Amino acid sequence: MADTRIPPVREMDIARPCAARIYDAFLGGSHNFGCERTFMEALERELPDIGESYRENRAFVRRTVEYLLARGIRQFVDLGSGIPTIGHVHEVARRRTRDFRVLYVDNEPLTVAHSKPLLAGESRAEIIRADCRAPQAILGSPEAAELLDLDEPVALLMTAVLHFVPDSDDPVALVEAYRDELVPGSHLVISHLTGSHDPDEMRILSGRYAETTDPLHPREVEWIEKQFGDFEVLPPGATYLSDWRPEPGQTAAKRRYRLLYGGVARKP
Template sequence: MVLGTGDCRGCAVIDVNQPSAARVYDYFLGGTHNFAVDRALAEQIAAMTPNIAETMRSNRLFLRRAVRYLAGQGIRQFLDIGSGIPTAGNVHEIVREAAPGASVVYVDIDPVAVEHSRDILAGVERTGVICADVRDVDRLLTESEELGLIDFDEPVAVLLAGVLHFVPDADGPASVVAALRDAVTTGSYLLISHATADGQPPEVIEAQKLSGRTATEIVLRTGAEITAYFDGFDLVEPGLVFIPRWRPDPGDEADGHPERVGAYAGVGIKN
């Protein structure tokens, strides 16, 4: 494993004694880029909420469906913020199949995620990686432009999959999204998936509190709160829905209880 904080100024530091959200997520997806402390926390969360791994996988599948959709809408620039530790079927792989020649920039606060992204993307055309905090919008926009991969005069898909719930209310998540919206041109897209307490049993709320042991605690938000982040965007069909309900693939089984996956998903186009 290549570790390095190199140019990760403003990024988190690698602390093998504290679980990290990126590495816990990697563990749930069956990845190997996690430490004992991450696995222990993941097992504790899984014991309280048996559907947690399904939720994570469902989020990943949504991201793939949505990226294919966006490529189909003609999007050729993808800014994936809170991109995580790359696993098979990552955004750049979907983009390469669906829109060869399109650009992908990954942004994450976690140096492990960033270093693995750099390893995987070495030599892959029109891809780049930035170690930055989503709350530092100016910096990540500037660095995206400096990479020469994103032209903000052309439509961009801003992907915020599973990341906004790590931004506490005190840090103004709505302002973060508004700054991203203001930076992109009409016809750009915003993708959000976000954990919720809506429709969830009490043990999910309890398990959420465990996330406070990582450097980044999860904030569960309501459907109405998450919908408000799409201010200035028109939600495309089917709107903000529990993740399995967002444009399931034709062969996917109809899920009578999509709320088992405790997160919402939506995609909007800037108006």
């Protein structure tokens, strides 16, 4: 596989809020600055309960990882991983098995710097600083070679990251390139922001993120469904995240916004 172009290395910018630390702030983490907390408060004034969308995404990650572990998947590549605290992939996996490996990938320099000490004692998880738009650099990295066996099935997580890739960078071709690289039995997990259900709320969210280092590119649910290609989308299919195998007591009706859509699919 050849990357048509390797995106430029992202520089550190702590003057503006960034997606990783905004997410961390909403999850109740401590790896964020004043500008992210100010952003969070301003957003909550416009969209009360928007925090549940962030927590909903993280809960979806946890449920999908548990589901994939139950299906025998032991290797995970997490693109746009953010800061791996508050119930992230290796923590979920560790509760179930000692036989797992996680390659985290993020392009935000401070996110990677904050993640390294968090993973220091964890021989089964590693983070690399790379741009998800460079599949060859990621899957061909020395870290991937050391940690993973790419001849065996992996789960590729693209949760809350594709909506940071603009159309000009051809996210459709990007996901296809990743799908092509995976061996049969591998799984693809996608969650993605959409304004299909709540267009006004999505407009407000996108307007706010335009002031950050990570502008949003929300897409219609039909577009998101197509990214699974010819993979078999597993029950219950692509859905709003709160409808994806909800836990008892977690009903969609309780959700104020439906802004995140996704699912899990298997390569035949």
